[in-house]
Amino acid sequence: MNYSTSQIWFLIIAMGVGTFLIRFSFLGLIGARKLPDWVLRHLRYTPVAVLPGLVAPLVLWPEATGGNPDAARLLAACATVLVGLATKNTLVAILAGAVTLFGMLALLG
Amino acid sequence: MSIGGAADLVDNKTFPNETPPPPSAPTRAMVVRAGVPQGMGHQKAIPTDHELPFEPTPRLGYPGSGRQGGRMADTTNSSSFWRGLRDGLPFVLVAGPFAMLFGAIGTEAGLSIAQVMGFSIVVVAGAAQFTALQLMGSDAPTLIVLATSLVVNLRMAMYSAALAPHLGAAKLWQRMGLAYLNFDQTYALAQAEYDRTPDQPLARKIAYFGGVATPLLPLWYGMTLVGALVGAKVPPEYALDFAMPITFIALIAPALKTRAHLAAALTSIVVALAMAWMPSGLGLIVAAIAAMVVGAQVELWQKARAERPLA
Numbered sequence: 001m002n003y004s005t006s007q008i009w010f011l012i013i014a015m016g017v018g019t020f021l022i023r024f025s026f027l028g029l030i031g032a033r034k035l036p037d038w039v040l041r042h043l044r045y046t047p048v049a050v051l052p053g054l055v056a057p058l059v060l061w062p063e064a065t066g067g068n069p070d071a072a073r074l075l076a077a078c079a080t081v082l083v084g085l086a087t088k089n090t091l092v093a094i095l096a097g098a099v100t101l102f103g104m105l106a107l108l109g
Numbered sequence: 110m111s112i113g114g115a116a117d118l119v120d121n122k123t124f125p126n127e128t129p130p131p132p133s134a135p136t137r138a139m140v141v142r143a144g145v146p147q148g149m150g151h152q153k154a155i156p157t158d159h160e161l162p163f164e165p166t167p168r169l170g171y172p173g174s175g176r177q178g179g180r181m182a183d184t185t186n187s188s189s190f191w192r193g194l195r196d197g198l199p200f201v202l203v204a205g206p207f208a209m210l211f212g213a214i215g216t217e218a219g220l221s222i223a224q225v226m227g228f229s230i231v232v233v234a235g236a237a238q239f240t241a242l243q244l245m246g247s248d249a250p251t252l253i254v255l256a257t258s259l260v261v262n263l264r265m266a267m268y269s270a271a272l273a274p275h276l277g278a279a280k281l282w283q284r285m286g287l288a289y290l291n292f293d294q295t296y297a298l299a300q301a302e303y304d305r306t307p308d309q310p311l312a313r314k315i316a317y318f319g320g321v322a323t324p325l326l327p328l329w330y331g332m333t334l335v336g337a338l339v340g341a342k343v344p345p346e347y348a349l350d351f352a353m354p355i356t357f358i359a360l361i362a363p364a365l366k367t368r369a370h371l372a373a374a375l376t377s378i379v380v381a382l383a384m385a386w387m388p389s390g391l392g393l394i395v396a397a398i399a400a401m402v403v404g405a406q407v408e409l410w411q412k413a414r415a416e417r418p419l420a
Contacts, residue, residue: 001219012228023288024285024291045400049400049404053378054381057382077354077358080362085362093363
């Protein structure tokens with residue numbers, strides 16, 4: 001990480017203000033206005049649009065192994081996806097991923 | 110916080126604006142409604158009918174389920190507050206470890222304890238905080254980090270719109286407070302509560318909302334601090350580097366409820382990997398925009414299909 005202290009604090013405050021304004025947006029407007037359908041339709045997909053793209057390179061090219069694909073991490077990611085899809089439960093999926101990761105790291109050495 | 114949404118809570122909801130299909134001529138919509146939860150058969154996207162992106166609670170049973178019908182109306186603001194607090198308690202199990210993980214990874218990545226706490230106190234949005242941390246780890250430009258993490262939070266504009274009819278009459282300072290506390294969890298429970306009993310007085314709606322947030326907020330701060338204090342001492346063989354990817358995957362997988370969600374997620378992955386050559390973070394923004402458009406488009410197709418009678 002290579003940021004100056006002031007850059008980091010700028011980021012914290014700007015993220016905080018931005019997030020607050022998003023949360024406040026319609027609560028803040030006088031007279032509740034409805035979001036147009038097409039806006040809602042796109043907003044619905046913001047988390048599933050950002051997070052998979054954020055994670056994919058981390059799974060395929062983990063920094064901890066110098067950017068080389070790593071069996072333990074790949075399998076842990078697969079286990080997390082499958083358990084998450086099957087159980088619809090975030091905590092259980094995290095546990096499955098962690099157990100797989102540590103198990104494979106121990107096994108593969 | 111703002112993590113672990115509430116797909117469950119909206120699954121069984123009936124949508125007031127939804128015209129029931131004609132009794133004869135079964136449509137795909139009916140089939141879809143019977144099997145798959147929601148997200149496809151809506152006639153009209155009203156702000157309250159969207160689904161939540163994240164899974165809400167550990168499955169200890171959704172607080173309030175099973176007693177929706179027989180629940181007595183609260184007679185005082187204080188009982189609304191306590192009921193909200195009780196309903197919000199199961200979220201502690203997700204938010205606590207999540208905050209701790211943020212604290213640990215944040216300090217390990219090189220943030221000071223004050224900065225890590227700054228994120229958790231000023232931003233209070235787990236997924237966005239982790240997104241920022243991840244991009245900072247690859248030294249993305251500050252503005253890219255900012256833009257990407259705010260995109261993750263855009264869903265909260267939906268929450269705000271859905272809450273406005275119920276809470277819009279509150280005083281400005283109250284609405285500002287409610288906005289600060291407008292997380293996935295508070296929103297999900299409050300929306301379910303207001304749908305059950307829409308006519309309760311404003312003060313009771315606010316009290317319930319505050320009740321849900323009350324255990325969560327100090328927990329979020331406190332567990333971030335705990336994580337920050339222990340994080341720097343975790344040795345590398347524990348592969349803490351991979352805790353964040355696993356957490357993100359575990360958040361997203363349960364949210365892949367419809368083909369539209371699945372299509373958006375796949376688009377995001379493919380475009381992000383294809384754009385990995387771009388300056389860090391920029392490819393992700395391109396991927397996110399493409400994925401949102403794909404998700405929305407697939408939703409439209411699904412809807413059009415669902416309206417057609419079955420052959």
